[in-house]
Amino acid sequence: xxxxxxxxxxxxxxxxxxxxxxxxxxxxxxxxxxxxxxxxxxxxxxxxxxxxxxxxxxxxxxxxxxxxxxxxxxxxxxxxxxxxxxxxxxxxxxxxxxxxxxxxxxxxxxxxxxxxxxxxxxxxxxxxxxxxxxxxxxxxxxxxxxxxxxxxxxxxxxxxxxxxxxxxxxxxxxxxxxxxxxxxxxxxxxxxxxxxxxxxxxxxxxxxxxxxxxxxxxxxxxxxxxxxxxxxxxxxxxxxxxxxxxxxxxxxxxxxxxxxxxxxxxxxxxxxxxxxxxxxxxxxxxxxxxxxxxxxx
Numbered sequence: 029x030x031x032x033x034x035x036x037x038x039x040x041x042x043x044x045x046x047x048x049x050x051x052x053x054x055x056x057x058x059x060x061x062x063x064x065x066x067x068x069x070x071x072x073x074x075x076x077x078x079x080x081x082x083x084x085x086x087x088x089x090x091x092x093x094x095x096x097x098x099x100x101x102x103x104x105x106x107x108x109x110x111x112x113x114x115x116x117x118x119x120x121x122x123x124x125x126x127x128x129x130x131x132x133x134x135x136x137x138x139x140x141x142x143x144x145x146x147x148x149x150x151x152x153x154x155x156x157x158x159x160x161x162x163x164x165x166x167x168x169x170x171x172x173x174x175x176x177x178x179x180x181x182x183x184x185x186x187x188x189x190x191x192x193x194x195x196x197x198x199x200x201x202x203x204x205x206x207x208x209x210x211x212x213x214x215x216x217x218x219x220x221x222x223x224x225x226x227x228x229x230x231x232x233x234x235x236x237x238x239x240x241x242x243x244x245x246x247x248x249x250x251x252x253x254x255x256x257x258x259x260x261x262x263x264x265x266x267x268x269x270x271x272x273x274x275x276x277x278x279x280x281x282x283x284x285x286x287x288x289x290x291x292x293x294x295x296x297x298x299x300x301x302x303x304x305x306x307x308x309x310x311x312x313x314x315x316x317x318x319x320x321x322x323x324x325x
Contacts, residue, residue, distance in 0.1 A: 161242050206243050255273070
């Protein structure tokens with residue numbers, strides 16, 4: 029009887045344990061891991077099928093699992109730094125535990141692997157974009173004239189602009205994209221915001237942080253860039269409008285400029301047929317002065 033009770037308690041406790049699994053999302057990374065003899069998988073497709081089966085089994089048992097992006101290069105560097113043997117499973121477990129705390133992860137919610145993998149990659153890109161933009165903002169340092177932190181002032185300015193943009197947008201679902209041109213590549217951040225039944229704006233805090241950071245970088249460095257938003261609501265025509273980054277602020281795009289941007293193929297320059305039931309328009313007025321100005325002289 030006591031033995032049975034112990035087994036029951038262990039099964040209950042097992043459901044209390046949150047787990048993390050590191051996933052090799054593409055064929056290239058999968059091949060890189062095959063150089064380790066202890067990594068016994070030989071087919072990437074079957075590997076992903078087995079991962080999905082494991083996730084479903086854990087979910088059916090009431091266990092919560094977080095999925096992390098497993099990068100072989102980062103794994104090799106981790107083992108070198110910590111003195112671990114990369115060719116034993118326990119080292120991969122240690123690295124995965126590290127990913128759970130610091131790396132890009134998403135909770136398993138029952139979606140198929142075909143949807144889970146792109147979502148995990150998007151999360152990794154989002155986190156990398158935020159880290160890169162944050163680093164560049166921090167490197168700007170303090171103003172030589174007044175000592176104010178340039179990056180912090182730009183972030184405050186960007187936060188105010190984003191709040192004003194959301195406040196002036198029509199109710200419904202909002203999809204915002206901010207792009208900032210620079211070397212070595214253009215940074216792009218995406219933010220989704222919905223209007224709740226009580227009128228409050230619902231958004232993902234991590235998305236909002238990344239979006240604000242990228243916008244702040246564009247303002248602080250006065251880099252070329254833009255911000256566009258698409259609003260959708262039941263029974264209403266979708267609206268698309270935007271701004272270009274100009275100095276440390278935003279300059280409204282004309283309806284014609286928005287139309288040209290959405291109806292021109294980026295690579296070929298050929299015209300694309302406009303969407304039906306979409307209004308390409310000028311943005312709402314953000315106010316005569318907008319939010320408080322950022323750092324300037």
